[in-house]
Amino acid sequence: MNYNFDEIINRRGTYSLKWDGEELIKQFGLTERYDEDTIPLFTADMDLPVPQPLVDALHKTVDHRIYGYSVFPDEYFDAIQAWMQKRHDWTIEKEHIVYSPGTVHALSIAVKAFTNAEDGIMIQRPVYPPFTSVIEGNNRHVVNNALKKDDSGYYSIDFEDFEAKAQDDKTKMFILCNPHNPTGRNFNEDELKKMAAICHKHNVLIVADEIHGDLLRRGEKFVPMAKVAEHKDHIITCTAINKTFNVAGLHCTNVIISDEELRTKFSTEMGMQLASPFAIAALIAVYNEGEDWLEQLKDYVDGTMTYIKEFLAENMPEVNVAIPEGTYIMWLDFSGYGISAEEIHDRIYNKANVLLEDGSMFGEEGEFFQRICTPSPRPLIQEALERIAKEFEDISKK
Template sequence: MNKFDKIINRKNTNCCKWDLLGEDILPLWVADMDFEVCPPIKDALIEVASHGVYGYTLLPDSYYESFMDWQKKRNNWKIEKEWISFSPGIVPAINMLVRALTQTGDKVILQTPVYYPFYKAVINNGAQILKNPLKLVNHQYEMDFDDLEEKAKDPRACLLILCSPHNPVGRVWNKEELERLGNICIKNDVMVISDEIHSDLIYKGYKHIPFSSITKEFSEISISCLSPSKTFNIAGLQISTIVIPNSKIRTKFNNVLENNFLTMPNIFGVKAYEAAYKEGESWLEELMEYLSDNLEFLYEFIEKKLPKVKVIKPQGTYLVWLDFTELKLTKNELKELMLKKAKVFLDEGYIFGAEGEGYERINIACPRSILEEALNRIEKALNSIS
């Protein structure tokens, strides 16, 4: 048996994914995997736990080194230690960045449909959203550069949040796309927050390119957000890394961190982070094979048994964007169908923006038997209404 086939009961563990909804609902929503962590992470955590003292914790040099080595090895991205800031999470960091880098009423460009906390990060921090919707061309999403040229010209546009790879549509942006985006942003004085939290989860045939690594000019306008939390499923340990080569932008961000006393990591998080980046790579390769097989399973199931549903094939991430628009259901009808009839909880497409209405995002990072059960339930529910 493959180790990723093992079912681990997460119910009644304060688990956000499994304990938020009723007992009978199968959850394939939030970006959280149902797999056990790789042994080096577990061992590192046991070592910290067995020490028995859990006081305030410093960021050791090995925190910086493990991250810089990982990025150099996997993406040939050479990062200097002084560019790195710690953050407990990427969503909190994006919120702090919007606050630090915009004035009230400034505009932040989002490429929609997109990860829903981006919307709140803009609005809750006094800025306005400027949408640059993605275009769906032959079952794959693309950036709309003509629209971006126009939006970036807006004198109040000062920031763009790039989701790379993109959640929920699964695109791994290629170099040409990133270059076009970066050049438009440079020309119009727009800074780029590049959220690369999913960048280790890339399928065969695709390559992640860190936005900041492309040219020196790109690095000067960029803020890159990274973490092993999706790759190794350690989001509950709350540790991430923000890379800001431009010293003026970095000072603004670090001031917010210091003013909020957010400079010290969780003692468990820092050890897990290092273990992941230093010793987790072979486990990650096995994970990607399992996820690829889950994807194939999903494609085949949908093609044979759910012909009205279309899959937007992801190039990275374990999140898959499913098109249910052929069913012509309202957003509430589709939600009811999933939750009440099928008794599965996927993320409703509309929460990613109006462009997502009629879509559902499914998380395939679970044992295949759970994925199969969820798809069987969806098939039964769809048959009951057709």
């Protein structure tokens, strides 16, 4: 079937973090202004309708009228295996799959299970802020292998620094984000093999957060690190239906751990976790029947990104942005205006009343950047951009 992603679906009054979460949003320090006129384009979920087979599967589950403790049927694991094989040419064993109610939760479990207080954990900033909180919140230290940016806004790995930090005895774990949030890098096979080899050499465990792995631009291919690394037993991979199919609220992450000892340790730290019948039905539906929807979504997101890039080139040429290889996130560099990060924030959040995410939340490398989540109906994106452009008109060279 054809989906109309231009449709604006009112999410207010549906317990949506983006649209109803004023208190929490202010508590996170994202904005001072939030009202019924705010356009929220901050957190990574979509304002777009999900695949129809998913809606049908959830209806069927609701109609049953009993929502008790649930077990994972064989179809659940079959669907995960088939998806990874078909989409990423990655063969995984059923026994290696461990359910987690969330990806950040899984990261935190891994940190607790495999490292000790005061250990170092490597990440690549600017990066998704909860990476820092799961490390520091568990009393471990961030070891930052900052990504290098060139003039076009393309990020790459500083391998010299990566190896220097990996070989430090205190560094016990590396949390990879691929595709990378917020820079959009889809690391290639060479980069992944090299990072994996360095970590293996220096006994650094890898937790690969690959939950954006299905969301790539046309022509890009996603490579799971554990598929190509020479040694796989020191890699733990987080996958999820969350980002791909816009079901963050259903809590369904699957962690792939091939090493039995690591898997037992991880599962013990987590304790018994059962999924809801809604999460189980959702996963089976989207992995078995969601491909057609995903292809349409990818075209829509690609079109929106082209629209954003062109709009900025024409109306806000000071903003530097590259179309990312992966994710539905764009990372906008406002440094060309030559004004402070506070003033950039004030013009966007308070004056234009658009809620993005300040780049500084992703690490100091993100100063002067703003992150925008693009999977919203294009008319909404258009209105947000027009409002922002108006607030920068007085200082634009345009």
